[in-house]
Amino acid sequence: MYNPRVGDRLSSLDTPSMIVDLDLMEANIQKLFASLLPTGLHIRPHLKTTKSAVLARKLVAAGAKGCCVAKVSEAEAITAAGFDDILITCEIIGAPKVQRLVELVKKHPGKIRIVVDSAVGATAINEALARAGGVDPPLAVLIDVDVGLHRTGVVDMEAALALARHLAGLKHLKLIGVQGYEGHVQHLHSWEERRRECLASMAILTGTAEGLRKEGFQIDVVTGGGTGTVEFCASVPGVTELQPGSFIFMDTDYRNAVGRFYSNSLTVMSTVVSRQGERQVTIDAGLKSLTTDSGLAECKDARYSHQNLGDEHGALSWEAGTPALEIGDRVEMIPSHIDPTINLHDFYYAHRNGVVEEIWAVDSRGKVQ
Amino acid sequence: MYNPRVGDRLSSLDTPSMIVDLDLMEANIQKLFASLLPTGLHIRPHLKTTKSAVLARKLVAAGAKGCCVAKVSEAEAITAAGFDDILITCEIIGAPKVQRLVELVKKHPGKIRIVVDSAVGATAINEALARAGGVDPPLAVLIDVDVGLHRTGVVDMEAALALARHLAGLKHLKLIGVQGYEGHVQHLHSWEERRRECLASMAILTGTAEGLRKEGFQIDVVTGGGTGTVEFCASVPGVTELQPGSFIFMDTDYRNAVGRFYSNSLTVMSTVVSRQGERQVTIDAGLKSLTTDSGLAECKDARYSHQNLGDEHGALSWEAGTPALEIGDRVEMIPSHIDPTINLHDFYYAHRNGVVEEIWAVDSRGKVQ
Numbered sequence: 001m002y003n004p005r006v007g008d009r010l011s012s013l014d015t016p017s018m019i020v021d022l023d024l025m026e027a028n029i030q031k032l033f034a035s036l037l038p039t040g041l042h043i044r045p046h047l048k049t050t051k052s053a054v055l056a057r058k059l060v061a062a063g064a065k066g067c068c069v070a071k072v073s074e075a076e077a078i079t080a081a082g083f084d085d086i087l088i089t090c091e092i093i094g095a096p097k098v099q100r101l102v103e104l105v106k107k108h109p110g111k112i113r114i115v116v117d118s119a120v121g122a123t124a125i126n127e128a129l130a131r132a133g134g135v136d137p138p139l140a141v142l143i144d145v146d147v148g149l150h151r152t153g154v155v156d157m158e159a160a161l162a163l164a165r166h167l168a169g170l171k172h173l174k175l176i177g178v179q180g181y182e183g184h185v186q187h188l189h190s191w192e193e194r195r196r197e198c199l200a201s202m203a204i205l206t207g208t209a210e211g212l213r214k215e216g217f218q219i220d221v222v223t224g225g226g227t228g229t230v231e232f233c234a235s236v237p238g239v240t241e242l243q244p245g246s247f248i249f250m251d252t253d254y255r256n257a258v259g260r261f262y263s264n265s266l267t268v269m270s271t272v273v274s275r276q277g278e279r280q281v282t283i284d285a286g287l288k289s290l291t292t293d294s295g296l297a298e299c300k301d302a303r304y305s306h307q308n309l310g311d312e313h314g315a316l317s318w319e320a321g322t323p324a325l326e327i328g329d330r331v332e333m334i335p336s337h338i339d340p341t342i343n344l345h346d347f348y349y350a351h352r353n354g355v356v357e358e359i360w361a362v363d364s365r366g367k368v369q
Numbered sequence: 370m371y372n373p374r375v376g377d378r379l380s381s382l383d384t385p386s387m388i389v390d391l392d393l394m395e396a397n398i399q400k401l402f403a404s405l406l407p408t409g410l411h412i413r414p415h416l417k418t419t420k421s422a423v424l425a426r427k428l429v430a431a432g433a434k435g436c437c438v439a440k441v442s443e444a445e446a447i448t449a450a451g452f453d454d455i456l457i458t459c460e461i462i463g464a465p466k467v468q469r470l471v472e473l474v475k476k477h478p479g480k481i482r483i484v485v486d487s488a489v490g491a492t493a494i495n496e497a498l499a500r501a502g503g504v505d506p507p508l509a510v511l512i513d514v515d516v517g518l519h520r521t522g523v524v525d526m527e528a529a530l531a532l533a534r535h536l537a538g539l540k541h542l543k544l545i546g547v548q549g550y551e552g553h554v555q556h557l558h559s560w561e562e563r564r565r566e567c568l569a570s571m572a573i574l575t576g577t578a579e580g581l582r583k584e585g586f587q588i589d590v591v592t593g594g595g596t597g598t599v600e601f602c603a604s605v606p607g608v609t610e611l612q613p614g615s616f617i618f619m620d621t622d623y624r625n626a627v628g629r630f631y632s633n634s635l636t637v638m639s640t641v642v643s644r645q646g647e648r649q650v651t652i653d654a655g656l657k658s659l660t661t662d663s664g665l666a667e668c669k670d671a672r673y674s675h676q677n678l679g680d681e682h683g684a685l686s687w688e689a690g691t692p693a694l695e696i697g698d699r700v701e702m703i704p705s706h707i708d709p710t711i712n713l714h715d716f717y718y719a720h721r722n723g724v725v726e727e728i729w730a731v732d733s734r735g736k737v738q
Contacts, residue, residue: 014465
């Protein structure tokens with residue numbers, strides 16, 4: 001039975017396999033915390049990227065204060081794997097999901113935080129908590145603010161105030177802060193444009209926090225930011241917490257936008273399975289191993305140019321003079337978009353110099369609910 | 370604990386959930402077999418789409434002779450779930466994968482078929498079988514032929530003959546046929562062009578079979594075809610077996626190419642989680658629930674236009690006069706590409722008129738090795 005173990009060499013792994021260069025990953029973590037911890041801000045990395053409780057613990061050991069997840073089912077998986085200091089960053093809507101949230105909160109009182117952007121959403125959660133006998137302390141809630149992404153969040157100060165007033169009447173929820181995610185800014189290629197747009201978004205967020213405070217609401221948490229913007233967010237007075245996720249592994253999309261301060265520490269190892277002519281081979285990684293929503297994955301060896309060939313295959317081709325790839329050769333592919341790529345795989349094989357040192361489950365793979 | 374069951378109404382499912390309209394799916398199966406069984410050809414549906422042993426058994430009940438899978442790990446999962454009449458349609462390269470194949474073949478003697486396109490690949494498998502004490506009967510092998518897709522397969526008659534001669538010297542492999550998959554033809558929008566290109570591909574495949582027979586090789590199986598081409602493949606003398614997969618559920622990409630003979634029987638049910646202005650809402654299905662490699666998923670209710678909003682979200686917008694969607698509303702999204710979309714999910718919820726009648730595991734989800 002195929003049963004890869006710590007101590008195996010990468011060459012003994014079947015492919016496609018998702019592998020992590022531990023030296024590079026640890027350097028990425030060190031760089032982020034070295035640059036941000038001195039600001040005094042809380043760093044709450046987003047596990048929608050990594051989906052792993054082991055990595056959550058590594059990040060906390062490096063200085064993180066809790067982590068984020070996107071979905072309730074993701075929080076279920078990560079808490080089941082032993083990590084429960086969690087902010088769920090997506091709105092929780094619909095009776096089945098609200099019921100799951102209530103059970104989670106009752107199991108981890110005082111540990112779970114959520115966001116809301118509508119009175120109807122908040123009321124449903126409060127009523128479900130009431131039916132379950134309440135929770136002590138009340139469930140901590142952040143008002144999600146649209147800071148320009150136009151995806152979720154209250155759209156202006158008036159809506160934020162109305163929602164805060166509504167929350168004040170809900171016994172089982174306690175407003176503790178605001179969240180604003182400037183997702184539309186993360187991948188702007190110009191540093192100056194990214195900075196300008198990020199500051200504009202953070203001005204909306206901190207302005208909302210101030211407006212709420214003026215009306216008597218206690219706003220302790222002002223949270224946002226991603227790998228492409230944390231440096232700018234951290235410079236804004238009033239921001240208290242940052243949510244970067246992708247820095248730990250990176251991808252070509254973030255590399256192209258943010259540059260090479262962080263290294264691409266995760267690749268998908270693939271095998272050449274067919275020769276197609278003089279200067280092209282076929283590899284065993286396709287759409288089910290490497291996502292294409294943000295462009296094509298790149299071969300780590302840049303002499304080989306990648307094309308997708310469907311669900312199960314890709315092509316690598318090269319110029320005359322480049323050594324030919326042969327059937328059985330292994331290559332490493334750098335994902336274009338790390339989050340949905342990790343979501344395709346069940347395990348990380350973390351190695352140092354080609355020897356597997358740790359194997360981590362992708363605990364919340366597929367947990368989209 | 371969230372534990373959906375047979376008999377539940379769809380409204381009690383959390384979202385995103387992958388749901389199947391059983392009436393439509395059964396009609397798709399009936400249509401395919403009604404049109405192809407009279408030809409006398411074997412139909413060996415491809416489980417790279419469905420990834421489910423339950424569905425394999427339903428297809429066999431409808432008249433299928435075995436099924437296909439893409440990868441060895443997929444064959445492991447499907448055989449573990451109780452179905453083992455399997456052709457693995459991708460080349461099997463690399464010592465770890467070959468070892469897995471040998472264990473699979475020893476467990477299911479006479480049931481597994483594979484394809485090869487290189488002497489080096491065939492030799493490695495033969496040697497691994499020899500080390501394992503051989504297998505009785507020998508492992509059935511098809512020569513994979515490039516019929517124009519330029520992905521895998523021997524590139525001409527000379528290469529096919531050389532590989533056949535090489536196989537004749539390998540004690541644990543037995544050549545039984547040829548495979549040629551015209552993947553480049555499946556989505557051509559013009560019926561006439563699709564037919565012409567498919568016939569050209571099948572001419573290469575049947576010509577290769579004839580050429581091998583002339584040199585004394587026994588070629589019993591000539592297999593290929595997909596949902597976009599089976600009707601044409603079936604008309605070609607010499608083709609013996611067809612490998613359609615997507616017809617059972619369809620997607621917008623196949624619908625746009627092939628038309629509406631088969632219905633879109635699978636959708637991803639999603640919930641509206643945020644209102645963004647007068648004519649737009651945000652739903653809880655993003656890149657981790659609906660793939661975008663073949664374009665965007667469509668809302669089943671065509672009045673609502675879909676845009677992706679990242680990993681976890683999408684937008685639906687509408688023209689003035691269309692009823693507004695509200696927070697908590699449910700929508701059904703039709704995937705643009707069914708195979709990688711199913712690969713994102715763990716379960717199918719199969720319903721009739723809104724009541725869950727069966728729940729099927731996606732047995733080989735993530736099995737890319």
